[in-house]
Amino acid sequence: MTAAAATIASQIALVGNPNCGKTALFNTLTGSRQKVANYAGVTVERKEGRFTTDSGRLVRVLDLPGAYSFDATSPDEQITRDVCKGHHPEEPKPDLLVCVADATNLRLHLRFVLEVRQLGQPMLLALNMMDAAARRGIRIDVARLAAELGIPVVETVAVRRHGADALRAAIDGTPPPSPAVVPDLDLHAETRRLLRAAVQLPMQHAELEDAIDRVVLHPVFGLAILGAVMFLIFQAVFAWAAPLQDALAAGTASVGAWLAAALPDGPLQSLLTDGVFAGVGTVLEFLPQILLLFVFILTLEESGYLPRAAFLLDRLMFAAGLSGRSFIPLLSSFACAIPGIMATRSIQDPRDRIATILVAPLMTCSARLPVYTLLIGAFVPRREVAGLFNLQGLVLFGLYAAGIASALLVATIMKRWRRDRGEHALLLELPSYRWPHPRDLLIGLWERAAIFLRRVTTIILALTVLLWFLSSFPAAPAGAGGPAIDYSFAGRIGHWMEPLFAPIGFNWQICIALIPGIAAREVAVSSLATVYALAAGSDDAAISQLSGIVASEWSLATGLSLLVWYIYAPMCLSTFAVIRRETNGWKHVAIAAIYLFALAYAASLLTYQLTVWLT
Amino acid sequence: MKLSEVPRGGGGIVVGVEALGPNDQIARRLRDLGFVAGEAVSVLAFGPLGSEPVLVRVGDARFALRRAEAARVCLQEQSP
Ligand SMILES: Nc1nc2c(ncn2[C@@H]2O[C@H](COP(=O)(O)OP(=O)(O)OP(=O)(O)O)[C@@H](O)[C@H]2O)c(=O)[nH]1
Ligand SMILES: [Mg+2]
Numbered sequence: 001m002t003a004a005a006a007t008i009a010s011q012i013a014l015v016g017n018p019n020c021g022k023t024a025l026f027n028t029l030t031g032s033r034q035k036v037a038n039y040a041g042v043t044v045e046r047k048e049g050r051f052t053t054d055s056g057r058l059v060r061v062l063d064l065p066g067a068y069s070f071d072a073t074s075p076d077e078q079i080t081r082d083v084c085k086g087h088h089p090e091e092p093k094p095d096l097l098v099c100v101a102d103a104t105n106l107r108l109h110l111r112f113v114l115e116v117r118q119l120g121q122p123m124l125l126a127l128n129m130m131d132a133a134a135r136r137g138i139r140i141d142v143a144r145l146a147a148e149l150g151i152p153v154v155e156t157v158a159v160r161r162h163g164a165d166a167l168r169a170a171i172d173g174t175p176p177p178s179p180a181v182v183p184d185l186d187l188h189a190e191t192r193r194l195l196r197a198a199v200q201l202p203m204q205h206a207e208l209e210d211a212i213d214r215v216v217l218h219p220v221f222g223l224a225i226l227g228a229v230m231f232l233i234f235q236a237v238f239a240w241a242a243p244l245q246d247a248l249a250a251g252t253a254s255v256g257a258w259l260a261a262a263l264p265d266g267p268l269q270s271l272l273t274d275g276v277f278a279g280v281g282t283v284l285e286f287l288p289q290i291l292l293l294f295v296f297i298l299t300l301e302e303s304g305y306l307p308r309a310a311f312l313l314d315r316l317m318f319a320a321g322l323s324g325r326s327f328i329p330l331l332s333s334f335a336c337a338i339p340g341i342m343a344t345r346s347i348q349d350p351r352d353r354i355a356t357i358l359v360a361p362l363m364t365c366s367a368r369l370p371v372y373t374l375l376i377g378a379f380v381p382r383r384e385v386a387g388l389f390n391l392q393g394l395v396l397f398g399l400y401a402a403g404i405a406s407a408l409l410v411a412t413i414m415k416r417w418r419r420d421r422g423e424h425a426l427l428l429e430l431p432s433y434r435w436p437h438p439r440d441l442l443i444g445l446w447e448r449a450a451i452f453l454r455r456v457t458t459i460i461l462a463l464t465v466l467l468w469f470l471s472s473f474p475a476a477p478a479g480a481g482g483p484a485i486d487y488s489f490a491g492r493i494g495h496w497m498e499p500l501f502a503p504i505g506f507n508w509q510i511c512i513a514l515i516p517g518i519a520a521r522e523v524a525v526s527s528l529a530t531v532y533a534l535a536a537g538s539d540d541a542a543i544s545q546l547s548g549i550v551a552s553e554w555s556l557a558t559g560l561s562l563l564v565w566y567i568y569a570p571m572c573l574s575t576f577a578v579i580r581r582e583t584n585g586w587k588h589v590a591i592a593a594i595y596l597f598a599l600a601y602a603a604s605l606l607t608y609q610l611t612v613w614l615t
Numbered sequence: 616m617k618l619s620e621v622p623r624g625g626g627g628i629v630v631g632v633e634a635l636g637p638n639d640q641i642a643r644r645l646r647d648l649g650f651v652a653g654e655a656v657s658v659l660a661f662g663p664l665g666s667e668p669v670l671v672r673v674g675d676a677r678f679a680l681r682r683a684e685a686a687r688v689c690l691q692e693q694s695p
Contacts, residue, residue: 069647107674108649188651201675210659217670219663311679315664324668324679393644423683425641426668427648430677 010059011092012171015084015116016100017109018066018346019431021128023047024158025100026063028170033447036440039328040066040429041346044076046083048090055173062094065345068108070115073425076345084119096121096175098167103133103140103155104432106199110191117151120181125154126167131157132432137202145198150179159437169393209433211544216305222312229305233296234397237289237369239390244288245373245611252281267472274533275468279526280461282546286370286522290452291445293366297335298444302436306331307428314426320408321415326356330407333363334400337575341582349424355414357582359407360591361575362568364400367521371566372399372469374525378551379559403567410595423588455520463516463523464530470533471512485534494531504601505558506566521566557611565604570596618656618671618688626657627690629673635687642687645680649660649673651684 001507014022018040027034030049035042047063064083065076073080079088087091099116101109113125127133127140146153154170157163195201215221256277263269300306305330314324322330325347333340340360347353364372376392383391470490485491493515494508501511509531517524529546532553550559570576570593580589632650634642650656650673659677660670665682668679 068644071640071643071647073644105675108676111647111649131629188646188649188654192653213670219661223663305681309672311660311668312663314679314681315662315667318667318681424642424681425644425684426679426681427641427644427684428668428679428680430670598658 011062011094012056012096012098013062013064013083013094014098014100015064015080016066017068017102017105017112018042020066020100020102020105020109021156021158022066022100023063023079025098025126025128025156025164025167026061028158028164033443037306038304038431038434039301039307039432041076041328041343042066044079044342044345046079046088051168052387053168055172057172059171062091064224067112069112074346074348084116084121093121095122096122096171098171099123100126100128100156102129103127104129104136104138106138106140106195107191110194111187113149114185114187114190117149117179118181118185120178122176124154124170124176125149126154126156128156128158130155131160136206139200141198145194148194150199150427152176159440173493206432212433213308213430216308217311222308226309226312229300230337231397233293234400235390235393237293237393237396238294241289241292245285248288249281249285252277252284255256256281268533270472271465271468275464275530276461278529278533278546279464280456282374282529283370283456283460283522286373287449287452289369289373290366291379291449293369294335294445294448295441297331298441299436300331302440304433305432307430310428311430314428317408318424319412321352321355321411321418322359323347323352323356323406323424325427326352329356330360330363333360333365336365336367337361337363337572339580341575341578344582346426351418351422354583354588355411357579358414358588358595359411361570361572361592361596362403362407364403364409364567365521367572367574368566370522370525372396372563374528374547374550375559375563377547378554379556390604399563399567400575402564406567406599410599455522459520460523460526463519464526467512467516467523467527468530468534471531485531490531503608504604505561505612506565507554507558510558510562517569521569521572524566552586555612556615557608560611561608563605564607565600568596568600568603570600616690616692618658618690619669619682619685621658621690623658623661626655627692629654629656630689630691633687633689639687641684645684645687648678649676656688656690657686 014026016022019038023043024036026032026047027036030051032049034047043063043065044067049063050058051061052058062083064080067077070081070084072081082088083091083094084097097116099113101113113171116123128143135138142153142155152170154166156167165533166476188284196418216225226585237536254274259277260269260273310324310327313327316325317326320376329340329343332343340363341357344353344356347356349612376395380392380395385391385394471485471488473488475487490512491508494512497511498508509528513524513527516527532546532549576589576593579592580586621627629650629652631652632642632645645676654669654673656673658669659672662668667682669682669685670677671685
């Protein structure tokens with residue numbers, strides 16, 4: 001190494017077109033686990049990581065959102081533009097730009113490489129996806145390309161173990177000089193010249209992909225496939241997870257029972273059995289279901305199918321005041337509305353973006369799954385329908401569908417309200433199909449499990465303990481009749497709220513559970529478990545199944561009403577926080593809170609009164 | 616001919632992108648995506664409702680465009 005090596009850049013940024021593998025490279029370089037998926041607009045925020053080169057220098061790496069051009073049209077592209085040009089308020093201008101290009105899509109990506117080169121900053125080019133390029137028969141003369149571009153070029157395969165070694169070495173080596181800026185360069189003409197000089201393309205386009213697309217994007221078969229995929233997910237989440245879930249439930253119940261027997265009677269026993277085991281244990285049972293949902297979501301994300309679904313649904317969503325681009329943010333909201341709302345940054349049109357943000361909470365997030373499962377398990381018989389479907393799965397599907405239908409309806413009304421006639425842009429890129437890597441899938445699942453367990457052991461546990469405390473103190477006065485919980489803080493609050501919620505069929509136990517449910521929806525379930533465990537008194541020490549209690553204590557009308565309530569319930573503070581951040585103000589938070597609460601109350605009222613009247 | 620008038624399976628060579636107004640962001644973006652004079656494009660598929668969006672191949676990339684977007688792209692017909 002020469003002395004020049006000591007002055008090498010230590011701040012680098014990964015830039016390039018969307019979906020070229022920047023985040024995959026970032027992960028291989030830094031050992032991070034940022035989200036990688038096969039569609040444009042996965043990364044919507046700058047992410048920071050570090051690694052030490054072979055020569056021992058510490059390099060700070062910035063992963064940026066993908067951009068088609070510095071003429072930014074969406075909030076995520078603006079971040080990339082600002083960082084590269086050194087205009088970002090919190091980010092110094094990077095010392096070295098690592099421009100990433102998809103070797104299978106050079107006609108598009110080289111144009112942006114040239115645009116980056118026109119900044120005149122030290123840069124190098126990483127030709128990523130060389131494995132896919134080789135499979136397609138694309139041959140690239142790397143030395144020639146580097147000479148013509150006037151910048152170093154390395155080959156990478158970001159998803160392979162040592163696939164980024166060449167890049168790592170290049171970053172460690174002598175820093176490249178700033179490239180010459182050519183005045184008035186015609187980027188397209190130059191791209192064509194480079195392609196002619198250094199790239200040999202096969203005559204044929206990827207035939208298999210086109211054949212798949214002919215089926216998947218077919219007006220009739222395409223929609224049928226989309227419907228079948230969605231339906232399969234909900235059937236599977238309900239039917240396949242059940243055995244695992246039952247096993248977990250039995251496990252926590254027996255540990256709880258053992259604990260109850262081992263500990264002396266008293267507040268500690270009650271806290272552990274009625275609070276921790278009844279509450280947290282009940283939520284824990286839903287882990288298999290949530291993981292199964294993610295197996296599907298992660299597979300779909302990596303396959304490249306999601307933008308195709310967006311293509312199929314664009315017209316319908318447009319009629320409802322959204323856009324095909326809203327599809328992926330809304331689908332992510334099935335996991336959790338927070339990443340879903342963040343993902344709207346890739347929507348170019350600000351009106352479409354706001355509309356998507358406002359309806360995202362109507363998508364059934366995975367935190368609502370425990371509530372749904374509990375109530376469906378209690379009130380809907382486990383029965384086969386038409387010898388093929390599971391009735392409980394059908395009801396779950398119906399709840400998800402009701403959320404989606406409501407979102408379309410709300411968006412339509414908002415569109416009428418706005419009365420704008422301006423044009424909305426789509427311009428959506430459809431990526432190549434890819435096989436999901438089992439290893440990445442497992443890592444993704446492990447991560448979801450870790451997030452869920454962290455939630456359970458922190459916020460859910462804390463709220464459960466708090467609720468146990470509020471439901472146990474103050475203790476009933478000596479000689480008082482009725483269950484002790486009636487005299488506690490929580491009991492009083494519940495009784496005090498009851499009149500407001502009586503028209504929609506909620507008893508005071510449900511009212512209590514609604515409050516901690518605002519912080520995290522799953523807590524509604526753990527709270528119910530705690531409240532009922534305490535109300536049952538200490539004689540009933542064995543923790544009975546909440547589902548059984550609910551089935552025997554509540555009327556069908558109450559059960560259905562609570563199910564419907566949770567389709568709309570504006571019950572998650574973090575969602576409101578992220579709406580505030582993404583829209584820069586409280587206005588949309590207020591709109592969302594009010595309309596969601598009004599819808600929840602109205603729909604539950606209707607459900608409850610109708611069911612009472614019919615039964 | 617306009618790209619929005621091309622039937623499925625048809626194609627042509629781009630002549631240019633017509634801007635609607637002086638500050639047409641969509642037209643500029645279309646050019647950035649590769650819809651520039653001399654580039655070959657083909658129409659691969661239509662969406663299920665109202666033949667919208669239009670799926671267009673340009674270079675090695677595929678883009679879904681709304682009809683109004685596709686109508687900005689002027690083509691020279693080309694026998695397939
Ligand atoms: N075959 C192959 N696939 C790759 C390679 N690098 C990335 N991918 C896949 O390409 C897709 C996009 O990768 P990302 O890292 O999310 O791309 P990105 O550039 O960060 O995308 P945005 O954040 O949307 O701009 C994913 O499906 C990856 O698995 C590679 O070298 N070879
Ligand atoms: Mg990324």
